[in-house]
Amino acid sequence: METQNILKFPDYFMIIGYFVLMLAIGLYFYRSMKGIKEYFSGSNNIPWWLSGVSFYMSSFSVMAFITYPSLCYRFGFVGVTLLWVAVPATLFSTIFLAHKWRRARIESPVEYLEHRYSPVLRQLFSWQGVPTKVIDDGIKLFAIGTFISVSLGFDIKWSMVGAGGIMLLYTFMGGLWAVAVTDFIQFIILTAAVIIILPLSLIRAGGISQVLDGLPEGFMNLTSPEYGWGYVIYLVVMYTLAWSSVNWALIQRYYCVPTERDAVKTGLSVVFLYIIGPPLMFIPAIVGTQLLPGLTDAGTIYPALCRLLLPAGMLGLMISAMFAATMSTLSGDYNVCANVLTHDVYRRLLRPAASQRELVLVGRLMTLLVGLLALGAALLMAYQAKAEDLFNIMVTLFSIATAPVAIPMILGLLSRSFTERSALWGFLLGLLLGLVLFGFSYYPHPFSFLFLEWTPGKDQIAFFGHAASLEMVLFLATSLTTFFTMVFITAISPMKQTEKDHIEPFLQRLQIPIGTLPEEMDSETVKSGVSPFRIVGVSLIIIAVMMMAVLPWSGNWTTFILNAIIGVFLVIVGLALALSGRSKPLVAE
Template sequence: MGILDITVAGVFTLLIVLLGLQFKSGQGDSKTFFAGGGQVPWWISGLSLFMSFFSVGTFVVWGAIAYSDGLVSVSIQMTMAISGFIIALFIAPAWNRQRVLTAAQFITRRVGLPTQKFYSATFLVMNLFTAGAFLYPVGKIIEVTTGINLNLAIVMLGAFIILYTSVGGLWAVLTTDVLQFIVLTAAVLLIIPLSIDAAGGLNSFVDSVPDDFFNLANDKYSAGFLVAFLIYNTLFIGGNWAYVQRYTSVPSAQDAKKVGWLFGCLYLVAPIIWMLPPMLYRSIEPGLIAPDTENAYLLMSQQVLPTGLLGLVIGAMVFATASSVNTTINIAAGVFTNDVYPNLVKSQRLKPMLIARLSSATFGILAILVAMSVQSMGGIVNVVLSVAALTGAPLYLPPLWALFSKYQTGFSLVTVTISSLVINLSLKFLLGPLFDMELSTAQEMICGVFIPGAFLLVFECTYRLKTPLSILNSVNPARPEVTDERFIKNATPENTHALRVISVGILSIGFIILCLGFLTEGGRFETLTVGIIVFLVGVLVSRKARTASFSSQQQN
């Protein structure tokens, strides 16, 4: 990248950090720090969920599939939209009705403290490696595009994330997620028309790619794989503790449904927009082979974007992935502060907010160390991603099942998780050496989803035959949905402040893009158009912030 590109990326980084630090004050208690006071607007939580699920792997992994296999890459990601709609209908409102800060609190209340300790310890370990796995590829992109040493890039990015996450809590995470959504959308929209023009138009593109390029499924990514991936995503997005936080931090079950609907609608559109550039690059440079296919999106960006805009795209990709990291750090700190620390230390002399900030910083530092160790462990990222497919359902399905079933016990949940993990990981790492066999991608996904499901079904049927529902209802009566009016009133100033910070951020991003439109030689019309649109969005949000502030003053 040139000096202008590096400057743009640097300015964007500074903007995100400074705006995240605006939430240093106002974090009066752990409910505000980890759940936004339980009154986060649904659209902010929905955009944050969307960005938290996003990573640079979207452009690297799925971009490679888009280049090699074509439209099937869109089919794979469209399953996430269906998962979002299922979550909106059933899972998100169920979580919100529990009125808990974390999934760990639900597990404690539902099946007891020992089970919660098991899942909390397992979650914190997995979460740590997940955050490190997200940090590593982002550091790699910074290294490739700027020449900065990989470890230094990881430390710098990790330090920025720790700074605003440990100071501002969930509100800082949510607000920066929204801004990262804006800049990512702007960057992608800039690439599309320039990529179509570079490919000689859509007709030329269609004529130059293989005949099966627009198939919705193929031998490797079959219909069975898509169905299993749909189930996996439903469990992962609906049961991952980091994402559960997005459903529990909004005011009501109806708002939680809207979070899921927004996520699903965005994933109906986003895959087409994201995957089009690497698909178009196939017609420009058809000779890429793995692993170079992973660079298809970045190569297209470098070819079509004028000076300055490449820095914007890189900054968007880096901090969009950072959204996943700050989410994992915040929820890990939330679990430790609310569920682990009180059980470890009986005489709690330290204030909860101090524990919250210290634990956020500690988990961030540990994630940095994991990311820096990836290269020395022989490229563990691919192993982590593969293991995630085999461990996601065993970890998240049992508590999710207990959310809807009164029959499951702590014993059944822990037994299913441990048994499924042992079987799935044995199939992954022992099947080849012992029997000279290897599971395909589809088989890994199917095993990872259906083995724990089968175990839970056996327990469910067994318990239903032994225990009448009337007895369970007397022991565990249904809880009515709780709405605490105190949180609604107390959260209003925080919501208004968040809108003000978001409006300032969007206006600043729009201004930066407009400046680039005047400075760049190519793509000026497209850049100015996108800049004007972003700036107008900022004006609308600013007006909404003023209206909300006036309403708050009237209520007080």
């Protein structure tokens, strides 16, 4: 193996500059947050292109640069296929739900449950969802702490505290506007890094044809024996349910835009990014089978490639891009969880008449609480867990929690028939079954019951002799239990007139286009608000200056030219955006 590069001054310059820029964006929006709607939904004024990029960046984390490259390195192109499942999942939410979320005119992702079902469901899903997201965020924060520790040599505890603290600060200060704009800047950094490492890896390996000739047979197939079409279909269904229900930050990106047409554009832009993004990001890991053969931990392939291929400065850029992946996800989660705690718990139960200033203060305190709880969960993680162990924990967690929440939430928007009682019992029985089956997974002895067979150590349950992974069984069992419970209870106890009267105003609202209600007719109310153009433009120029500042350390002409072209392009786009933002208002009058 060739000697790998070590971090130098230009790398630290890029990393520190990246963190300072993120904090500056949060500070820029700090004084603009005058009300809870602006803090948590951008006053429904976030442009669709900004919301779409934020959606994309919020949907994966640094785990994507550990787990999926690991799969690509070991099994081939199937690692890309497993991330492509996001395409049908996003299409479903875009076609069937995006316009409904915007027309619901909600300020939090669970608010509509009170109007569609009952206050009980709204509170139940709020209190169930926040702890689940905190644990999930703790896993992601532990992953980024591990990555920083390995990449920079820092202590893992302080790595988590530092990265988590910076994310928390800019989210605390600037709300959803800061989250969306930092997501966009992080997307630019990630794209620039990918554009550089992909051609460098192919050139180092001798070109595309030589790479393909050196791969094992079937390595570029969409599936593999380890991850067949059955597993892919399972992931498609799970992502479809999760991205339309329990992943609150993604729902938030649909209703924070001006109109339902913008909500659809948001979803379609994410579909486009997910089609082209995964191959560009993870083909270098496939090339890595020839550049770095025999890695004992395949989860380190992407950092190892970066150290091997990237010169000083560009290595720092790629590390910043990997930070960006998780920081986008966590900042979005912090904001939307604080949104639920502020709007659905504090305002709904404790202080219905609270002033906007009070609600913004509470929102910031809730953001701080969520971030600190996630950091606490991360610090409790076992330090010896490998990349795929963390991935399995996340998948199992979502397998239990996803369907019992997702099915009532989605059916409540798609059908007017299902009752509040059916949703409640569907959720409770589905979740209970998932927890029972998960408990059985820790049973140390093999056993069989009727057509089921459990073998400890394999994390598999056999049905009639056909083995399936534990997370697939959990998801299938909870999904079927929740759905058929709702169907059964609705069939034997149809909706009464009082419940019909309760939900009718909400269902009618879903049929009314945005901008046609009397309170929405005021064009100033609809169009005014924070403008992202100036800060996005200036941020792009700063990134370009940082990239050009490390040109003397490029190491070769290919890197120099790519870096220079990207820098010039960012300056041109940044100037155009900054100048266009000069005439736009910063804050609504």
